[in-house]
Amino acid sequence: MNQNPHxxxxxxxxxxxxxxxxxxxxxxxxxxFILRELTSVxxxxxxxxxxxxxxAVAQGPEAYASFLAWHKTPVAIVLHxxxxxxxxxxxxxxxxxxxxALVVRLxxxxxxxxxxxxxxxxxxxVFSAAVVWIILSN
Amino acid sequence: MPTTLxxxxxxxxxxxxxxxxxQSYEVPFRKDxxxxxxxxxxxxxxxxxxxxxxxxxxxxxGSCGMMVNGTPxxxxxxxxxxxxxxxxxxxxxxxxxxxxxxxxxxxxxxxKLKRVKPWIIREEEKPxxxxxxxxxxxxxxxxxxxxxxxxxxxxxxxxxxxxxxPSFTGPxxxxxxxxxxxxxxxxxxxxxxxxxxxxxxxxxxxxVGECSVVCPKDVDPAGAIQRYKVASTNEWWKSLLMPWSxx
Numbered sequence: 473m474n475q476n477p478h479x480x481x482x483x484x485x486x487x488x489x490x491x492x493x494x495x496x497x498x499x500x501x502x503x504x505f506i507l508r509e510l511t512s513v514x515x516x517x518x519x520x521x522x523x524x525x526x527x528a529v530a531q532g533p534e535a536y537a538s539f540l541a542w543h544k545t546p547v548a549i550v551l552h553x554x555x556x557x558x559x560x561x562x563x564x565x566x567x568x569x570x571x572x573a574l575v576v577r578l579x580x581x582x583x584x585x586x587x588x589x590x591x592x593x594x595x596x597x598v599f600s601a602a603v604v605w606i607i608l609s610n
Numbered sequence: 611m612p613t614t615l616x617x618x619x620x621x622x623x624x625x626x627x628x629x630x631x632x633q634s635y636e637v638p639f640r641k642d643x644x645x646x647x648x649x650x651x652x653x654x655x656x657x658x659x660x661x662x663x664x665x666x667x668x669x670x671x672g673s674c675g676m677m678v679n680g681t682p683x684x685x686x687x688x689x690x691x692x693x694x695x696x697x698x699x700x701x702x703x704x705x706x707x708x709x710x711x712x713x714x715x716x717x718x719x720x721x722k723l724k725r726v727k728p729w730i731i732r733e734e735e736k737p738x739x740x741x742x743x744x745x746x747x748x749x750x751x752x753x754x755x756x757x758x759x760x761x762x763x764x765x766x767x768x769x770x771x772x773x774x775x776p777s778f779t780g781p782x783x784x785x786x787x788x789x790x791x792x793x794x795x796x797x798x799x800x801x802x803x804x805x806x807x808x809x810x811x812x813x814x815x816x817x818v819g820e821c822s823v824v825c826p827k828d829v830d831p832a833g834a835i836q837r838y839k840v841a842s843t844n845e846w847w848k849s850l851l852m853p854w855s856x857x
Contacts, residue, residue: 485624486707486715491773498680502770505818569817573836580748 508565514558517551567592615639615690616697617648619660622708630708633657634697645685645700646674649712662712669826672762676712677701682767684826703767705776719763722779725805726787731798743795756789756834758827765821765831777810781821781831784812788834791841803842812838 496502528539542548570592571585614636622630635656637648646664653660664674667686674685679699690698706714736743765781772778787802806812815835822832848855 486709487622487624487630488707491770495770495773501820501823502818505770505816509816569819569836572817572819572830572833573840575833575837580751 504565508562511558511562511565514555515562517555518559563596567596611641612639612695615648615694617645617652618697618699619649619652619712620699620701620708621660621711622702623659624710632699639690639694641689641691643690645676645678645683645688645690645698648690648698649685649700660712661710670760672760675703675762675764675767677704677767682764682824684762684764687826703763705767705769705773706763714763716763718776719761719766719780719783722783723761723786726779726783726802727798727805728783728786728790730790730793730796731801732795733797745794749794752794753789753792756785756792756829759786759789759829759831760827762826764824764826768820768824770818770820771814771816775810775814778814779806779810779812781815781835782829784815784838785829785831785834788838791838803845806838807842812842815839 496506525539528535543552567589571588574588576583576588615638617635617637618632619635620630621633635652637651637656640647646667649660649662649664653662662674662676664686665671666673669684669687672684675682676685677683677700678685678688679693680701682703685700700712702708702712702714706716706718709715759782761782763782766772769778769781772780784806787806790796791799791802812835815832817832817836819832822830825831
């Protein structure tokens with residue numbers, strides 16, 4: 473069976489249109505979707521920062537000091553500010569979509585979507601509070 | 611309240627023109643008319659050559675899906691009044707080849723539907739003498755939502771992934787696979803997973819979510835696909851950690 477629907481030997485008269493590269497600019501929901509997908513770059517950025525931090529710690533106090541010094545440069549601060557905003561957007565859209573994937577039943581009733589989303593937000597708040605506590609108690 | 615309204619209708623007559631054109635028709639405005647009524651008015655009174663599909667006029671058959679002002683809708687369930695003062699642009703469903711005017715070619719969808727085996731699969735059929743397979747209302751509730759699909763293909767038109775990657779099995783077919791997966795009488799989950807965990811299956815979906823927005827029957831195909839991803843991931847972990855267990 474022909475698996476590629478774009479390729480058909482017959483019916484040359486069917487009218488087909490290819491999707492343009494900028495298909496997503498016309499509708500806000502589509503633009504928001506592309507933006508959400510792009511924010512994963514910021515998530516990757518944070519992962520890289522963490523890896524470099526671990527490497528600096530392993531290399532000793534001098535390397536760690538230069539790692540910290542780089543983070544005080546204006547470039548690093550701007551990069552972090554942008555990445556932070558993008559990661560917030562990423563997290564919020566992710567939590568809002570969580571009820572789509574998670575269907576929890578209590579007895580006969582399905583837990584409403586906002587309960588699932590709210591429990592995600594609550595977990596986020598608890599973990600963030602724990603991180604703040606760890607940082608401040610040092 | 612206007613007395614007439616303009617419809618800009620997508621015309622494609624392959625024997626006469628290489629590119630489609632928009633043709634304007636002036637139709638009477640009536641509060642109780644839907645887009646399909648206006649198309650029927652055109653066909654009966656203004657231009658008998660206009661081609662489009664329709665049948666039941668009551669949102670059951672799923673034949674009259676079209677793009678109205680860029681959004682896929684059932685034209686039998688969309689009132690003219692919503693688009694005042696017009697004009698209203700009516701085009702064939704997006705992401706499908708157009709055969710003529712508003713008629714699209716749907717074989718690709720029919721083929722994909724068949725691939726997910728949307729019927730009850732039993733490992734072994736029990737003899738008729740043992741009676742029917744019983745089901746409680748709670749078990750029915752598990753899949754009922756997904757069984758409401760009328761195959762109108764609005765979700766395929768709303769899905770940019772299907773437009774970009776035509777091998778994607780697509781929202782309705784995957785939701786219908788789930789309709790049978792969640793049916794307690796069915797034992798075909800594994801066969802369907804084999805068809806859907808590979809290229810063109812559930813992992814093509816990046817959750818744009820528009821399929822569920824346009825669905826006229828509240829099937830929520832986007833939700834069905836995400837639940838499938840969770841199930842597929844669980845199965846993968848299970849086969850990794852407990853290779854001896856039968857899934």
